[in-house]
Amino acid sequence: xxxxxxxxxxxxxxxxxxxxxxxxxxxxxxxxxxxxxxxxxxxxxxxxxxxxxxxxxxxxxxxxxxxxxxxxxxxxxxxxxxxxxxxxxxxxxxxxxxxxxxxxxxxxxxxxxxxxxxxxxxxxxxxxxxxxxxxxxxxxxxxxxxxxxxxxxxxxxxxxxxxxxxxxxxxxxxxxxxxxxxxxxxxxxxxxxxxxxxxxxxxxxxxxxxxxxxxxxxxxxxxxxxxxxxxxxxxxxxxxxxxxxxxxxxxxxxxxxxxxxxxxxxxxxxxxxxxxxxxxxxxxxxxxxxxxxxxxxxxxxxxxxxxxxxxxxxxxxxxxxxxxxxxxxxxxxxxxxxxxxxxxxxxxxxxxxxxxxxxxxxxxxxxxxxxxxxx
Amino acid sequence: xxxxxxxxxxxxxxxxxxxxxxxxxxxxxxxxxxxxxxxxxxxxxxxxxxxxxxxxxxxxxxxxxxxxxxxxxxxxxxxxxxxxxxxxxxxxxxxxxxxxxxxxxxxxxxxxxxxxxxxxxxxxxxxxxxxxxxxxxxxxxxxxxxxxxxxxxxxxxxxxxxxxxxxxxxxxxxxxxxxxxxxxxxxxxxxxxxxxxxxxxxxxxxxxxxxxxxxxxxxxxxxxxxxxxxxxxxxxxxxxxxxxxxxxxxxxxxxxxxxxxxxxxxxxxxxxxxxxxxxxxxxxxxxxxxxxxxxxxxxxxxxxxxxxxxxxxxxxxxxxxxxxxxxxxxxxxxxxxxxxxxxxxxxxxxxxxxxxxxxxxxxxxxxxxxxxxxx
Numbered sequence: 001x002x003x004x005x006x007x008x009x010x011x012x013x014x015x016x017x018x019x020x021x022x023x024x025x026x027x028x029x030x031x032x033x034x035x036x037x038x039x040x041x042x043x044x045x046x047x048x049x050x051x052x053x054x055x056x057x058x059x060x061x062x063x064x065x066x067x068x069x070x071x072x073x074x075x076x077x078x079x080x081x082x083x084x085x086x087x088x089x090x091x092x093x094x095x096x097x098x099x100x101x102x103x104x105x106x107x108x109x110x111x112x113x114x115x116x117x118x119x120x121x122x123x124x125x126x127x128x129x130x131x132x133x134x135x136x137x138x139x140x141x142x143x144x145x146x147x148x149x150x151x152x153x154x155x156x157x158x159x160x161x162x163x164x165x166x167x168x169x170x171x172x173x174x175x176x177x178x179x180x181x182x183x184x185x186x187x188x189x190x191x192x193x194x195x196x197x198x199x200x201x202x203x204x205x206x207x208x209x210x211x212x213x214x215x216x217x218x219x220x221x222x223x224x225x226x227x228x229x230x231x232x233x234x235x236x237x238x239x240x241x242x243x244x245x246x247x248x249x250x251x252x253x254x255x256x257x258x259x260x261x262x263x264x265x266x267x268x269x270x271x272x273x274x275x276x277x278x279x280x281x282x283x284x285x286x287x288x289x290x291x292x293x294x295x296x297x298x299x300x301x302x303x304x305x306x307x308x309x310x311x312x313x314x315x316x317x318x319x320x321x322x323x324x325x326x327x328x329x330x331x332x333x334x335x336x337x338x339x340x341x342x343x344x345x346x347x348x349x350x351x352x353x354x355x356x357x358x359x360x361x362x363x364x365x366x367x368x369x370x371x372x373x374x375x
Numbered sequence: 376x377x378x379x380x381x382x383x384x385x386x387x388x389x390x391x392x393x394x395x396x397x398x399x400x401x402x403x404x405x406x407x408x409x410x411x412x413x414x415x416x417x418x419x420x421x422x423x424x425x426x427x428x429x430x431x432x433x434x435x436x437x438x439x440x441x442x443x444x445x446x447x448x449x450x451x452x453x454x455x456x457x458x459x460x461x462x463x464x465x466x467x468x469x470x471x472x473x474x475x476x477x478x479x480x481x482x483x484x485x486x487x488x489x490x491x492x493x494x495x496x497x498x499x500x501x502x503x504x505x506x507x508x509x510x511x512x513x514x515x516x517x518x519x520x521x522x523x524x525x526x527x528x529x530x531x532x533x534x535x536x537x538x539x540x541x542x543x544x545x546x547x548x549x550x551x552x553x554x555x556x557x558x559x560x561x562x563x564x565x566x567x568x569x570x571x572x573x574x575x576x577x578x579x580x581x582x583x584x585x586x587x588x589x590x591x592x593x594x595x596x597x598x599x600x601x602x603x604x605x606x607x608x609x610x611x612x613x614x615x616x617x618x619x620x621x622x623x624x625x626x627x628x629x630x631x632x633x634x635x636x637x638x639x640x641x642x643x644x645x646x647x648x649x650x651x652x653x654x655x656x657x658x659x660x661x662x663x664x665x666x667x668x669x670x671x672x673x674x675x676x677x678x679x680x681x682x683x684x685x686x687x688x689x690x691x692x693x694x695x696x697x698x699x700x701x702x703x704x705x706x707x708x709x710x711x712x713x714x715x716x717x718x719x720x721x722x723x724x725x726x727x728x729x730x731x732x733x734x735x736x737x738x739x740x741x742x743x744x745x746x747x748x749x750x
Contacts, residue, residue: 203569234609
């Protein structure tokens with residue numbers, strides 16, 4: 001499966017694995033794909049530690065880093081991050097914070113050791129994102145930067161490209177893809193509504209060809225629903241240059257996912273996810289549970305927008321991630337994943353996953369080709 | 376593109392076109408696919424007229440008929456249809472009927488000539504469905520029956536199969552597909568959430584492979600998002616035996632769609648649809664408009680279940696279909712269609728569509744195959 005992107009990145013297969021687990025990054029890259037570390041939520045020191053480990057274990061293979069570099073936000077040029085954060089906190093109703101804290105308490109999720117009840121803005125601002133980007137750019141083996149939310153600002157794009165790396169960004173609409181192309185990005189990641197995390201509502205099979213047609217020869221990575229090689233064949237047949245995968249890596253051997261959480265994911269069917277605004281304020285696909293249902297009820301507070309809802313929930317996000325197995329945590333845990341989680345029912349190693357994908361891909365291509373009219 | 380289904384039906388390409396327009400049925404079948412006439416809403420006399428016309432114009436090509444044969448419903452064995460309908464009407468609040476009528480009046484949609492304000496149960500019962508099925512079975516060129524809502528009752532399945540025809544049904548979940556297989560259907564139509572009309576919420580790229588895996592060698596037609604040959608290649612690569620298409624035929628030359636309505640569809644992007652319960656009580660994908668937005672507001676009546684909501688709206692359904700170009704009808708019209716409507720922007724003939732699909736399919740298969748590792 002050789003193509004330009006593969007050559008530019010120095011990888012064998014255009015299989016991009018988005019993950020928060022450094023072990024998965026390393027194993028996917030060593031198996032011929034490319035692991036991309038999701039860096040949101042890390043401090044610069046934490047990211048440095050992760051990248052040191054990856055650099056030490058990945059041999060001469062490449063990897064990527066995924067950040068959130070916001071475009072503009074109100075107050076960006078005129079306020080300090082601290083002043084901005086205070087202003088945002090003033091806009092958060094007490095009711096929302098209490099509602100969130102009560103859900104966590106009811107499920108027996110332990111408090112954060114230092115007694116604090118918020119993580120603050122958690123990476124959605126320039127002040128937190130830029131140091132992460134700078135850290136990534138100190139690493140020769142990091143060959144690509146992906147932006148999770150919108151077209152990055154021009155100065156960041158230049159910074160990445162001048163360093164000899166590729167920069168891309170996610171999109172869920174043709175309009176966003178065109179903006180990425182206009183801004184000079186090297187590739188786009190088109191995610192259909194089936195995908196996990198922040199995602200739009202146009203389904204992959206409709207979205208991918210539209211984005212391919214809109215952006216011409218700019219490469220498109222297909223995201224949202226990739227769990228086996230047949231889906232990869234489908235994406236390639238529709239003009240994708242490769243695939244961007246996330247849910248697939250949540251339950252592999254090398255993933256850091258805690259046991260109860262891993263079991264929730266393995267047990268889930270494709271109907272057990274929901275696009276919910278309850279964690280970040282923007283629709284985000286995740287496992288349904290009592291948290292998502294509670295925020296959806298008529299008599300509950302309405303989720304705020306982004307980033308305000310993130311202020312309300314950041315404490316819950318870190319607690320349900322850290323104490324995933326405690327009490328009834330899974331009832332209120334933040335578990336972003338795509339609908340494709342329904343076909344992921346066993347634990348495999350990263351290497352097994354990659355080889356299975358390639359094997360299935362070859363079979364699927366043969367099957368499609370065998371239906372051509374006999375000459 | 377030869378396979379068993381094609382051989383059984385006597386068609387060249389496993390491209391199934393669902394349509395309410397008899398001209399489209401004939402043209403698709405003559406071009407080598409198979410047209411399937413949606414018969415819901417017709418009386419037996421009306422269906423007879425349509426099938427007479429099709430039989431007279433289709434040469435020796437085959438076609439299909441799509442009906443709604445409900446499983447059981449309360450009161451089926453103990454009440455006359457008239458008594459059942461009265462009982463259902465007693466359950467419909469005045470408020471809902473007035474709300475619907477007001478929306479139609481505000482948009483200037485003409486009243487029905489005889490002054491009636493309802494079409495009654497409109498085909499959702501055994502009493503209306505059975506005569507339609509019987510009519511279809513009098514036609515030798517009708518080679519398949521498709522059921523739009525659930526697994527048909529055993530006696531109806533036997534009736535169709537004993538007549539030498541194929542019977543299939545739609546599904547949006549693995550559970551439904553397994554029920555169809557268990558009941559002895561000849562094929563299933565798996566529709567992903569992108570599809571028009573009644574549809575679930577699992578996206579096609581996730582749903583299709585799961586259904587293929589669940590039903591083994593029972594053929595699956597892929598539905599929901601098929602608008603070009605690349606999407607057909609994707610479906611075939613994932614194990615489909617053929618494709619079931621709907622939105623694709625709404626704006627062809629031969630379609631009976633009225634000009635303003637045709638223009639709404641051609642103008643629509645993939646983001647202009649919504650799954651709404653406002654017409655039938657079950658989530659149905661259609662063009663967004665003032666009707667769908669009005670029923671979605673907090674202070675509006677909640678749509679009733681099926682079939683009660685159908686009683687509320689059947690007058691609106693016939694009026695907005697018949698008077699599609701009058702007043703501001705499109706603002707309140709029932710326009711079921713899939714997200715793929717966004718890529719349908721020009722008027723083509725059925726024959727042009729079929730040839731374009733085949734042409735694109737061949738290219739897409741070549742493209743997928745060309746990415747295999749060089750030997």
